[in-house]
Amino acid sequence: MKKSILIKNAKIVNENTTFLGDVLIENEIIKEISSEIAATQNLEVIDAEGKYLIPGFIDDQVHFREPGLTHKATIATESKAAVAGGITTFIEMPNTVPQATTQVLLEDKFTIAAKDSYANYSFMFGGTNDNLEELLKTDPKKVAGIKLFLGSSTGNMLVDNEEILEKIFSSTKMIISVHCEDEATIRKNTQEFIEKYGEDIPLKYHPIIRSEEACYLSSSKAIELAKKTGARLHVFHLSTAKETHLFRNDIPLEEKQITSEVCIHHLWFSDKDYEEKGTHIKWNPAVKTEADRLGLWEALLDDRIDVIATDHAPHTLEEKSNKYLKAPSGGPLVQHAIVAILEKVKEGVISIEKAVEKMSHNPAKLFQIEKRGFIKEGYFADIVLIDANKPQTVSRDNLLYKCGWSPFEGTTFSSTITHTFVNGNLIYNNGVFNDEIKGKRITFNR
Structure with missing residues (x-):
């Protein structure tokens, strides 16, 4: 059985506010958002202390x-x-x-x-x-x-x-x-x-x-x-x-x-x-x-x-x-x-x-996209953790594009994306990809 994921101590940015809190992900969905969610045995815990958590x-x-x-x-x-x-x-x-x-x-x-x-x-x-x-x-x-x-x-x-x-x-x-x-x-x-x-x-x-x-x-x-x-x-x-x-x-x-x-x-x-x-x-x-x-x-x-x-x-x-x-x-x-x-x-x-x-x-x-774009209970867990104090310099050897170049080459950015969740799945984790799971076709509330 797939473990649920608990993100602890994140600076959550959503709907014009930033607050310290925890987010529980279960079966692709944001199950709970709270100032404190207890970590139980069947949870995989990610400590996000000091990091921003934003919707993808x-x-x-x-x-x-x-x-x-x-x-x-x-x-x-x-x-x-x-x-x-x-x-x-x-x-x-x-x-x-x-x-x-x-x-x-x-x-x-x-x-x-x-x-x-x-x-x-x-x-x-x-x-x-x-x-x-x-x-x-x-x-x-x-x-x-x-x-x-x-x-x-x-x-x-x-x-x-x-x-x-x-x-x-x-x-x-x-x-x-x-x-x-x-x-x-x-x-x-x-x-x-x-x-x-x-x-x-x-x-x-x-x-x-x-x-x-x-x-x-x-x-x-x-x-x-x-x-x-x-x-x-x-x-x-x-x-x-x-x-x-x-x-x-x-x-x-x-x-x-x-x-x-x-x-x-x-x-x-x-x-x-x-x-x-x-x-x-x-x-x-x-x-x-x-x-x-x-x-x-x-x-x-x-x-x-x-x-x-x-x-x-x-x-x-x-x-x-x-x-x-x-x-x-x-x-x-x-x-x-x-x-x-x-x-x-x-x-x-x-x-x-x-x-x-x-x-x-x-x-x-x-675009009236269904259940995405926000950190809300009941929405798909498309969310991103960012370390705002981890600089990175863009160079050809750290680019992932097939074309192999970027207009930002030589630029140093102050922040780094550390984790990207797509439909509750941790697809990107500090440079490592989960190649097994793919994204979904989005639907529209029209």
Whole structure:
């Protein structure tokens, strides 16, 4: 018989408070939370003295590259890195090969995850200009949502037919998550820089090519359409201060029809970092100015921005070492997402309670995920122990990503994730993984 687990003396962070207490885990579930739970013989006890216990990070945007792009990453490798970083649930994007634009192809990804994923998982169905009928078959209780690329997509996933777009927005009650960058603006800007520099455009011009204007034009148009049709819209990876003013903070998250996300890299880096980091911080949308970075923090703290995510999107070092036009955008982030945010907690930028709200509580609320995202009795024990006084320096030899590099290489973080529980199972324990147990497909209360 599997032993129940008792976590003693933890600094429990949940629903805007931090308190000292014990947590009892039994059969995947949080059975009891109390200031003092007696340790009995049939309990495995973990003494968490001095450590934070938080609900696992629910990352609402990752690219784990499987199927079809497995030279970059797989669901197995990246979910392993994710649990080492305290991410217990991820929602993965449809732009794999083939793209998840039919129900059959979507279910193929769930089959791979059931076999290989260390973390809990869901996937998004990808909308195109011609798959509305398939899109409408998506089961809201079993699938995270719909993903639309309104800019910067691979394959045929750019939805640029305005009539179709309006039809999608009008036809589904599911959350529509969007990547917003205006393609015409980007094409025009790219052409101007090609005329000036040829193939070898200096990377510092990336945020000028993929400009504030390109982002704002696209996101404001999507919001206008959502208001017109009553669609439930979620805008991914805001990168400009200007866009944050399109969102409201005067009503609770549960009542919002239009929500937004910010990613770790847009909170951490600015255009000053291109010189040192080069293509390793080339993302779409681009990392922009210091003023944009500060504006994103401000909007996150005052609740115009609802969630933090990673947009984890690995490429090989060989791919990344190409010149500007050929180097792909995206980078790996899941292994150090929480510790990066905890660095900002240490600096006094954000409180740990607010960080947990944005990484765990709010994604669960926003996507209506059943029984996850909180440390509550009766909820799944997706929880993470953190030693805030155990520094770590990121280097190639301690990375778990298949691509083998990180934009954080050389960075020393003050905190270390020591234990990650997924559905009550201790999947990660001070560098050691339980490879026998896999995560679960999450369900939605809709």
